Amino acid sequence: MHFDKSLIEELKKNNRKAQESFYRFFAPKMFGVCLRFSADSDEAEDIMQEGFIRVFRYIKDYRGDGSFEGWVRRTMVNTAINHYKRRIKRSFTKPIEHAGSAAGFNAHIIEQMSANELLKVIEELPAGYRTVFNLNIIEGYTHKEIGELLGISENTSKSQLSRARASLQKKLEKIRQKENIGNQ
């Protein structure tokens, strides 16, 4: 689907058919983004619903510079961040695991896993780790940018990422051990 100016104009006019076409086109990709930032599918649905509503409401602010998909994706990520911030306001306790070194990651395990399987592991991460991991590793934000987005220091962002990696490594190791036992 090509998003020309006329379609964006239709979206700005709140044309429901245009909105639905737009949603059908972007929903799978954006759902993938939302799932990565969420602990489960329900939370991802909430984030996506809120994100698309924001897209439709604020599309008038889209000035046309830059990729339209990028703008939608950023809106989705920002919605996920807001969701995370609201969540940590309600509860600040979270489980913690000791950090390890990223150097210990077994790339072979990751290569063999599907996106869905990796998603399951990422979903198990504490919300803070998961958010920083997604922002830095997948979305490509720098620690400085993450610090500004989440209201934390750059070093805290680094720490969170380090812990996220350690936690992921541990979980992947467990999966590998299970697989090994299964193969024997």
Place this chain on the structure above:
Amino acid sequence: METNSEHINNLFKQKFEDFAPQPPERVWAGIASALDKGVVPWYSTLPAKIVAIVIGAAILLGGYWLLPLQNTQPDKKPTMEAAYQNTTESNVAIDTKTDKTIQQQQRTQKQNENSYTATHKADQNRVVKHTASSGLISASGNNGTHHNEATAAKPKILSSQQPGNATISEQNLLASVSNTGEPFAGFSTIQAIPKKTVSLNNNLSFSILKPGKVENNKQFVTHKKQSGNWILGLYFSPEFIFDPFDSLTIQNSYAIKVEPTYYFNNHWFIRPGIGLSYARDKGFVKADFMSWDYLGSYEDVVDVTFDTVGNTVTPVYHTQTRDVYDSILHITISEETNRYLYLQTSLVFGYHNHVNKFGWSIYAGSQVNFILTEKRDNPLQDNQSAVYLKYNLANRHSPQYGLKIGFGLDYAIAKRWLLSVEPEYNYFINGINGGDVYNTPLSGIGLRFGLIYTLK
């Protein structure tokens, strides 16, 4: 050359690059529904609704006493009308025996002398009229076949409590209304806002206001008779709760409440109430946490190669930068505060009595408190993660049920205004905190300061 870390990062990125699962259909349904509803207006939010209810209740109660008293004349019930010339005031008098409304109305400026006219409408066909002018009272009746008049001497003023207030001897106002067959039978005491009291036939009395002296009436400050009245009180009360806990201190709470009171008669009343209360707890929090502070970095040797420079073998160290984080378990114990905002509701029954400007009351009833919002201090910094967090601060539960008993003293500061002080004892049946240790019945004492307005 790509490091292992970068390689892992790229692997994750690639895995999710084309990750596009199909969302459930209900997501679009939810979006469409939200778009149909549009932006939720601020007045639809819960806080706005609560504020609207409180303001609405205030307007309703405030508007009730601001409304001018309406003249009502039942079509078929006997009605007494009294007109006092020289004033434009309109007053209402009540026949307490027969529950018939007597109204003083249609006052004109025709004469400067004290005179009044009383009209008794027994039914559509009969009008009995009494007139007093220049010290004479005349009464007339007309039922279609009779027309009678009677006169009496000028009323004798027995006492004058304030300028403009006088009591008139009932003996001098005896107006014999002959040939009417029904001279005010059934009427006994007629009570009205003015302070002059006139009695007719020992069965009829009503009060009138001296012309041109309306302002003087305001000087007479005392408790109004309250039978059937609503009064509206605004109360502020600090409250102290006795807590038996070692590690939890329940601090004073502060409440502001609006309480309309209805008097069944001159003494007994019922008082519902609604208000907001701010409460705090102080207790100790123990937290085990990891700080994961970034401490620095070092160069880790990952490989060593050897080069020959000239005839000398020189080792070449290949390093990788390693970040170092604080991974030691820390423990902190700190005193923190919990803050709560309650919606308080109450219903009490009581007895009130007064002597001149002073009044006293006792009351008892129940209350139910609901937590609207709470705020708990976080003992950790934003870069610290709790491993184990134990709150000695118990959560307060909601709703809280309580019984209360109180004693009140009040003082009339103006015609309709009173100040009151009410020491009060509260017993929280199910305690105020949740949990095994803290969920125990508690007692509290409060001191309520009230500003009270009599509505009618």
